[in-house]
Amino acid sequence: MSKDALRYRREKALERRSRVWxxxxxxxxxxxxxxxxxxxxxxPFFNVVFMSFREGFDLLTNTDNGIGLGNYAFVLSNRDFINALTNTGIYVAVVVPVSAALAIVLANLLNRKVRGMAIFQTAYFLPMVTSAMAVGLAWRYIFLRDFGVLNQVLGWFGVDKINWLQRYPWSLYALIIFGIWSNLPFTIILILSGLQNIDETYYTAARVDGARSTRIFFRITVPLLAPTIGLVLTINTISASKVFSELFALFNGPGIGGSLFTVVYYIYEQFAKQKHAWAAAAAMILFVLIFIATMVQQYIQRKWTY
Amino acid sequence: MLVEMRSLTKHFGITQAVNDFTVTLPDGELVSLLGPSGCGKSTVLNMLAGILKPTSGQVLFDGEDVTGLPPERRGIGLVFQNYALYPHMTVLNNISFPLEIQKVPRAERMARAKAMADMVHVGNLLNRRPRELSGGQQQRVAIARALVKNPQLLLLDEPLSNLDARLRLEMREEIRRIQQKTQVTTVFVTHDQEEAMSISDHIALMKDGYLQQYDTPQELYNDPDNQFVADFLGSPPINHLTGTLLGSVFTLTDNSASFPLPLPAEGVPEGKELILAIRAESAEAAGQGEAHFTAQVKQVYTMGKEELAYLMVGTQEMRAYIDLDQGITPGITLPIRLKPRGVFLFDQVTGVRYQ
Known part of the structure; x- marks a missing residue:
């Protein structure tokens, strides 16, 4: 074979290889x-879907007594789970709208060009960069019955001492307060970015026409912020539905006598008790609920947004 | 409303945006603030609106000092360059929003907004949102919103710059029509001299924060105070022949041509560096014995109805609208006669006009 033919073949081979590559x-x-x-x-997702239908499922042997709705029937009639659903529902229903509303107000304040604003911004974003456990411990001290700051302050207004950490509805309120506080920074960041996308001339136009700040806020800022608010509500609904680690941080568990079960804590506990199929069924129920809530929100938002 | 600006001055830090700006806007007129970008025209508008507070000087509306009044108490309508229509409101709500702020009852509000929408020809679009409108329609809505509260003064900040060329022509006629119908004193900011010339009763031409000349469009064009005014107005731009005057003979800078100056030049110092400025329509082919100078025809262009010739006078170039029926072709030497109108003599350094 000639030299040229060899080179030709070598180049062809290289070309073929580079095409494959x-x-x-x-x-x-x-x-x-x-x-x-x-x-x-x-x-894992599809495995959980499957697992939730396997009655009497054993993870170690990977055996079951057949496919059915038995796990769902158990979970839905379980007192702890109903309790967990209620608590989670209340938590979501309060934390999501309240933190969104607070974030809108605070973001508006933070959006001003005022000297010293950096200090406020840092203060508001601090919860985001601190560990949830460390912060949780600090909040435990705030919530203490006898020496807690919160009861001290409430005491000035004549409120009796509240056992935030060890009495049922109060422990849920404590969880909600903590939840709102830790949700705020991220929510504020989202709202702030939404605010900064609103063209300054809308405000100038309204002010030239004589609009005062409350009217500007409700007739211009909030409607123009609607897409961002929708996003915030969706994200926060999903994350608040999964409230879990906050329980460890504040109560080392689901509160006194298991009164403060949340859905994810329930899942965690069933899993820890080797009841994997029950955990899977509970997880599926949570998934479906979050899915429905998100769909409803998306639907409303589409009607609401300009 | 009669609007007076007295020695208006605005400094931003060390930047002097507007200096000693004194202009009186007659009642019911449309006045353009014209000038290149950065000349301070928008700053003047914002001081009229009350959005900016002047560093010194006064603004008077019908003789009343409003310098310290905030925008909402001046009774002005403002149209923004980007229109600033509220995207979440329908056309009707956009137009009626200023009335809502004034707490006008709902029925009256809607009636007035609809009447205004009809006046600017968007009456059939009342339930659309701004993003469903074309640029020209958005412009109309913005004007309606500015006019609905019956302002004494309408301020338009470069209202046509976001539109394409054809729409710009249409909208500028519309603005003129609406202004003449409502008889509201109007200030129109633009950097487009053609726009200003065609729409205005008076033009205030600005440069670097200083008023250059305040006059009717015709006066500005035919009788410019200085070289900047002559340069800024007109298309194609006015021609420049640079040279010096010896006796009554104008000699081009590099001595490539000289000819008796075709206009009176009393008080021009000998040897001073000068610009002979000639509008393109002010030069024509000369008949027997009428020529002021001769020029070489370099190139001819047909631009629709007009024919533009590129001429060389000595080594300097000029453009002129010349009747090409006379068999004028590139390469020939042409005797040129200057018309009395549109020929000016300026100081090359200061731009001051000699006449």
Whole structure:
């Protein structure tokens, strides 16, 4: 074979290899991410769906007594779960709107160009960069019955000492207060970014026409913020429905006598008690509820947004 | 409303945006604030609106000093460059919002907003939202919103700059029509000299924060106070022949041509560096014995109804509308006669006009 023919064949081979490589290259880059998604998210998700229907399921032997709705029937009639649903429902219903409303007001204050604003901004975003456990401990001291700051302050207004941490409805309120507080920074960031997207000339136009700040706020700022508010409500509903670690931080568990079960804590506990199928059924119920809530919100938001 | 601005001055830090600006806007007129970007015209508008507080000087509405009044107490309507229509409100609500603020009863509010919408020809779009409107329609809505509260003064901040060329022509006629119908004193900010020339009763031409000339469009064009005014107005731009005057003979800078100056020049110092400015329509092919100078025809262009010739006078170039029926072709030498109108003599350094 001549030298030229050899070189020709070698180049052909290289070209072929590079063509194969150019097809595979993106796959290779995506692979680590895809593998981790499949192993840790996609597979467990479908496994949980399946598991929730396996009655009498044993994780160690991977056996069951057949497929059915028995796990759901148990969970839905379980007192702790109903309790958990109620608590979670109240928590979501209060924390989500209240933190959104507070965030809108605070973000408006933070959006001004005032000297010393950086200090306020830092103060508001502090909860985001501190560990939930450390913060939880601090809040425990705030909520203490006899020496807590909160009761001290309430005492000035003649309020009797409240046992925030060890009396049922009060412990839920404590959880809600803590939840609102820890939700605020992220919510404020989202709202602030929404505020900064509103063109300054809308405000100038309204002011030239004589509008005062309350009217500007309700007739211009809030409607123009609607898409952001919708996003905030959706994200916060999802995250608040999963309230869990806050329980450890404040109460080391589901409160006195299990009175403060939340859905995710219930799932966690069933899992810890090796009742995996019950945990799976509870998880599915939570998933469906969050899904419905999100859909409803999306629907309302579409009607609301300009 | 008669609007007076007396020695208006605005400094931003060390930047002097507007200096000693004194102009009186006659009642019911449309006056343009014209000038290149950064000349201070928008600053003047914002001081009229009360959005900016002047560093010194006064604004008077019908003789009353309003310098210290905030925008909402001046009774003005303002149209923004980007219209600033509220995107979440319908056309009707956008127009009626200023009345809502004034707590006008709902029925009256709606009636007035609808009447205003009809006046600017958007009466069929009342339930649309701004993003469902074309640029020209948004502009009309913005004007309606500014006019609905019957302002004494309408301020338009570069209202046509966001529109395409065809729509700009249409809207500028619309603005003129609406202004003449309502008879509201109107201030129109623009950097487009053609726009200002076609729409205004008076033009205040500004440069670097200083008023250059305040006059009717015709006066500004035919009798400019200085070289900047002559340069800024007109398309194609006015021609410049640079040179010096010896006796009554104008000699081009590099001595490539000289000819007797075609206009009186008393008091012009000999040897002073000068600009002979000639509008393109002020030069024509000369008949026997009428020529002021000769020029070489370099190139001819047909621009629709007009024909523009590029001429060389010595080594300097000028453009002129010349009747090409006379068989004028590139390369020939042409005797040129200057008309009495549109020929000016300026100081090359200071821009001062000699006449």
């Amino acid at each position: 150019s097809a595979l290259e993106p796959v290779a880059y995506l692979l680590p991410f895809m593998v981790s998604i499949i192993v840790f998210t996609v597979y």
